[in-house]
Amino acid sequence: MKIAMPNIKYVFVVFIAVLATSCSQKNKQNADHLVFRYNESANISSLDPAFAKNQANIWACNQIFNGLVQLTDSLTIAPDLAKNWHISSNGLTYAFTLRNDVYFHKHIGFGPDSTRKVTAYDAAYSLNRLQDDKVASPGGWILQNVANITAKNDSILEINLQKPFPAFLGLLTMKYASIVPQEIVENPNINFRSNPIGTGPFQFKIWEENVKLVLRKNNAYYETNAQGEQLPHLEAIAITFLPDKQAGFLQFIQGKLDFVSGLDPSYKDDILTQTGALQPKYEDKVTMLTGPYLNTEYLGFNLESTENAIADIRIRQALNYGFDRKKMITYLRNGMGTPANSGIIPEGLPGYLPNMGYNYDLEKAKSLVADYKKEKGEQAVKVSLSTNASYVDIAEYLQREWQKIGITCEVDVTPPSTLRQAIATGKVSFFRASWIADYPDAENYLSLFSSTNFAPNGPNYTHYKNKRFDALYQASFLEQDAEKRYKLYQQMDEIMMQDAPVIPLFYDKVVRFTGKNVEGLGMNPLNLLTLKHVKKIPNNYDNL
Numbered sequence: 001m002k003i004a005m006p007n008i009k010y011v012f013v014v015f016i017a018v019l020a021t022s023c024s025q026k027n028k029q030n031a032d033h034l035v036f037r038y039n040e041s042a043n044i045s046s047l048d049p050a051f052a053k054n055q056a057n058i059w060a061c062n063q064i065f066n067g068l069v070q071l072t073d074s075l076t077i078a079p080d081l082a083k084n085w086h087i088s089s090n091g092l093t094y095a096f097t098l099r100n101d102v103y104f105h106k107h108i109g110f111g112p113d114s115t116r117k118v119t120a121y122d123a124a125y126s127l128n129r130l131q132d133d134k135v136a137s138p139g140g141w142i143l144q145n146v147a148n149i150t151a152k153n154d155s156i157l158e159i160n161l162q163k164p165f166p167a168f169l170g171l172l173t174m175k176y177a178s179i180v181p182q183e184i185v186e187n188p189n190i191n192f193r194s195n196p197i198g199t200g201p202f203q204f205k206i207w208e209e210n211v212k213l214v215l216r217k218n219n220a221y222y223e224t225n226a227q228g229e230q231l232p233h234l235e236a237i238a239i240t241f242l243p244d245k246q247a248g249f250l251q252f253i254q255g256k257l258d259f260v261s262g263l264d265p266s267y268k269d270d271i272l273t274q275t276g277a278l279q280p281k282y283e284d285k286v287t288m289l290t291g292p293y294l295n296t297e298y299l300g301f302n303l304e305s306t307e308n309a310i311a312d313i314r315i316r317q318a319l320n321y322g323f324d325r326k327k328m329i330t331y332l333r334n335g336m337g338t339p340a341n342s343g344i345i346p347e348g349l350p351g352y353l354p355n356m357g358y359n360y361d362l363e364k365a366k367s368l369v370a371d372y373k374k375e376k377g378e379q380a381v382k383v384s385l386s387t388n389a390s391y392v393d394i395a396e397y398l399q400r401e402w403q404k405i406g407i408t409c410e411v412d413v414t415p416p417s418t419l420r421q422a423i424a425t426g427k428v429s430f431f432r433a434s435w436i437a438d439y440p441d442a443e444n445y446l447s448l449f450s451s452t453n454f455a456p457n458g459p460n461y462t463h464y465k466n467k468r469f470d471a472l473y474q475a476s477f478l479e480q481d482a483e484k485r486y487k488l489y490q491q492m493d494e495i496m497m498q499d500a501p502v503i504p505l506f507y508d509k510v511v512r513f514t515g516k517n518v519e520g521l522g523m524n525p526l527n528l529l530t531l532k533h534v535k536k537i538p539n540n541y542d543n544l
Contacts, residue, residue, distance in 0.1 A: 139176025276335025
């Protein structure tokens with residue numbers, strides 16, 4: 001009987017194919033630690049830093065571009081493309097000296113060399129571009145106090161201000177002020193919005209809008225870490241765009257994403273206990289990072305309202321005294337926030353002064369309301385609070401607490417866009433709002449109460465006016481000594497809080513969740529996502 005022998009050549013080919021497939025799968029697994037993945041539920045509208053107007057755009061642009069200066073996680077201003085700078089004694093002239101070893105990402109638009117060095121002329125072009133009406137950048141406002149911007153030579157950039165503004169350096173840390181190459185931006189064959197070229201740690205690879213964005217490592221990036229290792233450590237960033245935050249969270253739990261930022265009601269109670277700790281089932285899988293966030297959540301009064309109760313300082317103060325902020329944070333936000341018992345300046349920002357605002361004092365609140373009723377001859381006090389659906393739980397909590405001090409509060413729920421418009425045009429008397437810092441200086445918050453900034457032409461939505469406050473506000477622009485300027489900020493905050501045009505609710509917290517294999521992510525009070533220092537610990541796969 002003749003036994004058929006297998007085709008040795010065929011068996012060898014199959015063996016090699018199986019081996020190659022196995023190697024490919026394992027190589028893919030081994031490479032996973034070089035790719036950082038996160039979901040952006042809000043989508044990205046542009047990768048041009050001139051349009052970095054929201055967190056989604058800012059996070060992506062922060063990986064691709066550099067500015068003259070950058071912020072550290074402790075909110076100090078550090079060199080970036082500018083290695084140093086000098087500010088004139090009158091605070092009007094800023095002279096920056098640029099590095100001479102930074103190159104743009106490679107692109108055929110640069111010609112035969114595919115890249116070139118960054119110069120002061122690039123910086124001048126990039127900043128002046130923000131003020132170009134044809135560009136229509138929403139970031140033009142950061143230069144509203146600038147008289148002129150001039151490149152003196154390849155290395156020196158000079159910016160002259162119309163009047164002193166000590167927070168100006170902070171404005172230049174915003175992604176609007178990123179440096180871009182003129183010949184690429186203005187090339188009619190290149191859509192810079194979706195084909196960005198910068199100098200950052202990662203460079204653009206592919207963007208399938210609403211589906212996926214991929215950035216790759218810039219091997220020519222100039223920065224190193226404290227140990228002298230070149231940054232970044234990762235080979236790539238992959239961003240998906242699932243609009244459902246709960247779906248994004250589930251992908252994170254399944255290990256398909258490396259990072260989730262913030263708390264959403266859809267998964268808040270699943271991941272956190274009521275006191276703000278990780279649920280036990282996630283302790284060995286998830287790392288939680290928390291810290292102050294430069295976001296003050298507050299209620300504002302329109303002081304030009306015809307509503308009599310709102311116009312009386314006793315009622316505004318009674319509403320401030322009349323609820324327990326700590327209790328509110330514990331039960332309604334799982335501990336994610338700091339009770340706002342101080343002013344409008346949030347915890348984590350120079351100028352913050354602890355416990356100079358309103359603590360819970362039920363009897364004081366009742367007394368103020370009783371005095372008001374007796375003087376006015378009124379039996380009841382009513383106010384109407386306008387808010388959006390996301391804050392109904394807080395509004396209803398306040399409604400119940402204020403009933404205890406003799407104030408009836410009606411809650412009017414309005415769509416967010418409608419509410420913003422109503423606040424800006426003064427059509428609501430009592431409203432829920434928040435202020436997230438654009439730059440790391442308390443002037444950003446105090447500008448809400450300068451009489452020169454009345455809405456709709458500025459951010460003073462309460463139409464608060466106090467001569468002493470205004471005088472200190474103007475004086476702060478002339479004070480070059482930071483510590484003395486912070487003292488002025490604290491005085492302003494105290495004056496404003498005594499007049500009570502707002503009810504600070506809480507100072508928000510940054511909360512980030514990562515896998516246990518992620519290192520070096522860090523965090524900062526502006527919740528800026530910086531990935532150049534991140535490393536992922538590789539899984540222990542067997543090598544072939």
